[in-house]
Amino acid sequence: MSEGVAGDTWRGVAAEDKDQLSDTVSLLLRTRSRRLLGDLLRPHRRQMALLFAIIVLSSGAGLAIPYLVAAGIDDGIPPMLRDDGSGTLLVIVVAVVTAALIQALTRQAFLRLSGRIGQDILLELRRRVFDHFQKLSLSFHEKYTSGRVISRLTSDIEAIAELLASGLDGLVTAVLTLVGTAVMLLVLDAHLAVVALLPLPLLLLFTRWFRRESGITYRRTREAVALVIVHFVESMTGIRAVQAFRREPRNQEIFERLNDDYRDANMRAARIVAIFMPGIKLIGNVTVAAVLLYGGWLALHDAVTVGVLAAFLLYLRQFYEPMQEISQFYNTLQSAGAALEKLSGVLEEEPAVAEPRRPAALPYARGSVRFDGVEFSYTGGAPVIPALDLEIPAGQTVAVVGTTGAGKTTLAKLISRFYDPVAGRVLLDGVDLRDLDEAVLRRSVVMVTQENFLFTGTVADNIRFGRPEAGDEDVVAAARAIGAHDFIAALPDGYDTEVGKRGGRMSAGQRQLVAFARAFLADPAVLILDEATSSLDVPSERLVQRALRTILADRTAVIIAHRLSTVEIADRVLVMESGRVVEDGSPERLIGGSGRFARLHRAWVDSLA
Numbered sequence: 001m002s003e004g005v006a007g008d009t010w011r012g013v014a015a016e017d018k019d020q021l022s023d024t025v026s027l028l029l030r031t032r033s034r035r036l037l038g039d040l041l042r043p044h045r046r047q048m049a050l051l052f053a054i055i056v057l058s059s060g061a062g063l064a065i066p067y068l069v070a071a072g073i074d075d076g077i078p079p080m081l082r083d084d085g086s087g088t089l090l091v092i093v094v095a096v097v098t099a100a101l102i103q104a105l106t107r108q109a110f111l112r113l114s115g116r117i118g119q120d121i122l123l124e125l126r127r128r129v130f131d132h133f134q135k136l137s138l139s140f141h142e143k144y145t146s147g148r149v150i151s152r153l154t155s156d157i158e159a160i161a162e163l164l165a166s167g168l169d170g171l172v173t174a175v176l177t178l179v180g181t182a183v184m185l186l187v188l189d190a191h192l193a194v195v196a197l198l199p200l201p202l203l204l205l206f207t208r209w210f211r212r213e214s215g216i217t218y219r220r221t222r223e224a225v226a227l228v229i230v231h232f233v234e235s236m237t238g239i240r241a242v243q244a245f246r247r248e249p250r251n252q253e254i255f256e257r258l259n260d261d262y263r264d265a266n267m268r269a270a271r272i273v274a275i276f277m278p279g280i281k282l283i284g285n286v287t288v289a290a291v292l293l294y295g296g297w298l299a300l301h302d303a304v305t306v307g308v309l310a311a312f313l314l315y316l317r318q319f320y321e322p323m324q325e326i327s328q329f330y331n332t333l334q335s336a337g338a339a340l341e342k343l344s345g346v347l348e349e350e351p352a353v354a355e356p357r358r359p360a361a362l363p364y365a366r367g368s369v370r371f372d373g374v375e376f377s378y379t380g381g382a383p384v385i386p387a388l389d390l391e392i393p394a395g396q397t398v399a400v401v402g403t404t405g406a407g408k409t410t411l412a413k414l415i416s417r418f419y420d421p422v423a424g425r426v427l428l429d430g431v432d433l434r435d436l437d438e439a440v441l442r443r444s445v446v447m448v449t450q451e452n453f454l455f456t457g458t459v460a461d462n463i464r465f466g467r468p469e470a471g472d473e474d475v476v477a478a479a480r481a482i483g484a485h486d487f488i489a490a491l492p493d494g495y496d497t498e499v500g501k502r503g504g505r506m507s508a509g510q511r512q513l514v515a516f517a518r519a520f521l522a523d524p525a526v527l528i529l530d531e532a533t534s535s536l537d538v539p540s541e542r543l544v545q546r547a548l549r550t551i552l553a554d555r556t557a558v559i560i561a562h563r564l565s566t567v568e569i570a571d572r573v574l575v576m577e578s579g580r581v582v583e584d585g586s587p588e589r590l591i592g593g594s595g596r597f598a599r600l601h602r603a604w605v606d607s608l609a
Contacts, residue, residue, distance in 0.1 A: 035336060036344040047117050052172070053519045058106035059176040061099040061549040065185060066314035068096045070188070073307030083239060118164035122157060128347060129153060137352035138418040139379065150233055152346060156339035163336035174322030181319040188308050188315075194293050196316055199283050206283070210276040217269045219398070222338050226264035231258055284320030288313060353420055359437035365393040365525035366429050367556030369415060373424035376410060376579075384410045384471045385579035395526075397557040399587070401568035401597065407558045412528045415558060416447045428526070444522035449531070452515035454506070459488055460495040462514055466522030478521035481551055484513035526556045529566075535564035535572060564604040573597060 032453045041048060076089030124210050129152060133141075185193040235242060242251055295309040311403050371390040377383040385407050393399050400408045414426050417433045425432045433441060446466065454462050463475045475495065479485040487510055491497040497513075501503055506514070519527060548557075549569055558565055568571055573581035573590050583595050590597040 010287075016485045031342045032348055036340060036347060040124060041389040044117050044120065047113060051113055051117070052112070054106050054110045054178065055172050058103050058110065059180060061106065061172060062177070062318070063180045064099045065096055066311040066318070067184060067188075068099065069314060070305070070307035070311035071094070073310055074305045075307075078172060118161065119163060119480060122161055125160065125343070126153065126157060129157075132347050132349075135351055135395075136349060138413070139352050140349060142347075150229060151604060152343060156343055159332075159335040159339035160343075163332050171333075174329070177318055177322045177487055181315050182213070185312065185315055185319075188311055189298075189304050191298065192291060192295055192304065192308075192312050196287060196291050196312065196319070199287050203283060205278070206276070206279055207323065210272065213272050214269065217265060217272060218335065219338070221265040222335075224258065224265045227258045228255070228262050231255055234337050280320060280323050284316065287315050287320070291316060316589040321486050353417055354434075355438055356435050358435075359429045359440070360435040362429060362431055362436060362440050362444070365440075367444075367525035368392070368427075368557075369526060369556060370425065370427045370430075372415075372427060374421045374426060375423040376414060376415065376419065376421045378419075383579065385414075385421075387581065388581070390574075390581060392556060392558070394429075394556055395554055396572060397552050397559065397570045398574060399559045399561065399567040400574045400576060401561065401567065402566070402576035402599065406576040407528055408576055410579070411576070412530045412558060412560055415526065415528060416445050417441055443522070443525055445526045445528070446519045446522050447528040447530060448515055448519045452511060452518075454499045454511055454514060456499070457561070458493075458496050458498055459491065459514060461496075462499060463517045463521055465518050470521055474521060475517075478517045481515075481520055482513060482516040482548075484510075487513070520551055524555070526558070527552065529559045529561070530555065531561055564601055575600075 015529070030074060058292070072089055072092040076092045133149065133152075182193075182197065185196050191196065229415060231254055232249075235255070242248060291312055292309075295304060295312060298304040299306055299309055305316050318453065369390075370394040371388045374385060374390075376387045378384040388411075400411060402408055410419075414421060417436075420434060425434075426443060428436065428441075435442075460475050462473065463468050463478060467474070472495070479488055479495075488495055488497075497505075499511075552569070559570060561567065567587055570587055573583070574581050575590070575595070577596070583590055583597050585593075591601050592598070
């Protein structure tokens, strides 16, 4: 990992994240975010309506308490002072307690129901994201960094979880409380209400400032945390290269800089909150003092009762607290809105290799492969394969050789349909690959690469990866066929041995043999080996080649290799140059000629001397 490459990577990621985050506004103003949120909420419409009813009931109970307090002071206490009994006050006290109980019970019901709905929505969202990531084409994953993938399923999901857990509750409750409190203030006394609501324009301006500043700050925060995650994940993923090239100090330096940027963004957010929150409290307390002063003067002149004044002060407390909750909700909304926007963008990403609407029938693949006028280039690049017509009969083993960049691996990817050609067709048994069902294609064509991924689990689990229903006997038979049984049997737990993270407990050659066994057990009609023996030592390679002669006898095989020793088992050799087949024939005929393959073969023989 060179410093220049790392710098370019961070600059590229920053620009991409900046493009995504810079236009992030309110969640409700984002079309695709709104569409995704609607899809997630649609199955829970009845429960959401019940939640709204519970919030209304809870807010109504809360708004009733100050009014009852006013009634208690004005209508309940005077009869006691006149020795007329305490019946009225007791009734009002019971009503206050009842309202408090209703508020507590509805709050409990809301938390339980909203928690269940929220978790169901998050479960469905995680399922959709994971399922869609698996369906997206190889081209998408090659440009989408692993750190961003992790960010989508962790920090973005958590941001939405926070919104579902508390944000919507806070918003709805705050809005109902604000509206309800304003109405109750006007009902109790219009004059006092004017004084109480006089600072409202200042509050709106203050809140607008906070919304604008926090939006800018939050975008910086999200960008900074995305870069921290990307750098951390890529550094840990490439830890071998990091340690081999003594990259730790430079990586630490980059991490410190990114971490400092993240801290600075959070500190700016904290400073804005430190201005807004005390400001709201200050305005609220000054308003309370003004209402108390004016209300006291009105009470002295019998223009308002003490109970109404007390209720006003309680309502003012309820009025200003939601302002802070709304500001907190806006932060949560910004977070969830940006997260939902990125997730909806991923979910609406169309696979470059699309499923056919009406798949063609191919009950049994024989393995005939044909390139019919195929042209291909990677996005924004020069043509890798300018024009190719090629036919590989079923059951034939073809070796493809050539210099780096000749188009060998691209040929293999087109046969596997990791990419579709720009022009022309790739056919399997006369059927265009674009017309084949994904399951049929993956069952018929299997590719083994130089860097095969072993998943966490046992050796048997990894061999059984392509055929989960295969029995233990089938697993052992596949391992025997490619010569892996002896080393597997010698492992501490045999086939039940845990391979460790990415097969880290095995050598490169052993991992490759397990990958061979996995491919053979899948029993495809077409097997592609993309430099798949390059990780094997000479004895292991010879062992695999002997097994391949038997296993590939009735199977179409395309072998891409730099080691010309692998070509010995081929029926036919294709020499590629600049995306074209420049030589085509049997190994014996090409070796005996004077073309490129003959020169490559002589150079290889000389290197063994």
